[in-house]
Amino acid sequence: GQQLNQSPQSMFIQEGEDVSMNCTSSSIFNTWLWYKQDPGEGPVLLIALYKAGELTSNGRLTAQFGITRKDSFLNISASIPSDVGIYFCAGQLMRRDDKIIFGKGTRLHILP
């Protein structure tokens, strides 16, 4: 089945640093999604990407849909303590109501 390879698995950074994480797949996806999950809660959508090459920002977050449709990255600029959490990339093969396939997540830690 389809798999998403997300890296890095975890990151330890200083407050104010920029963060970058990415996701690759052996399959082509029509939609790439980035979610954040806080402990004990469901994932919250950060950015949705629908076109190959698309670059989209949401505040300090920027994500891009790779030209090959097999990869995506998420950047967080000037990290703050509330950025701590788990970030998941996810993809949908076809329609918006298709099942979502998740990457394994990137756990972001911010050092005091």
Place this chain on the structure above:
Amino acid sequence: GAVVSQHPSRVICKSGTSVKIECRSLDFQATTMFWYRQFPKQSLMLMATSNEGSKATYEQGVEKDKFLINHASLTLSTLTVTSAHPEDSSFYICSASPLGGAGNQPQHFGDGTRLSIL
């Protein structure tokens, strides 16, 4: 914005009990809802796709007789974990997509149900 509500948020029960979890779309209709399972420090794994008015589609390896899904209306899907055992303890999360999925209408997730079987 669109909201998906799950109930209960936490369940603790004895082994052998059947547990029902509800997933409701509060301000939109959804013909399709999804059920995920998440073990500690792991990703979300899709269990099944719930289709309004028809049988659910289960992912490989998920026992349909163990995890009963009913999607009786356009705003409600239920997951029943039958005769639950400790290994069924997990975080169960549902998601739903607004009917038709037109435009930029990605899926919305509930806040999850933490199931603990003693």
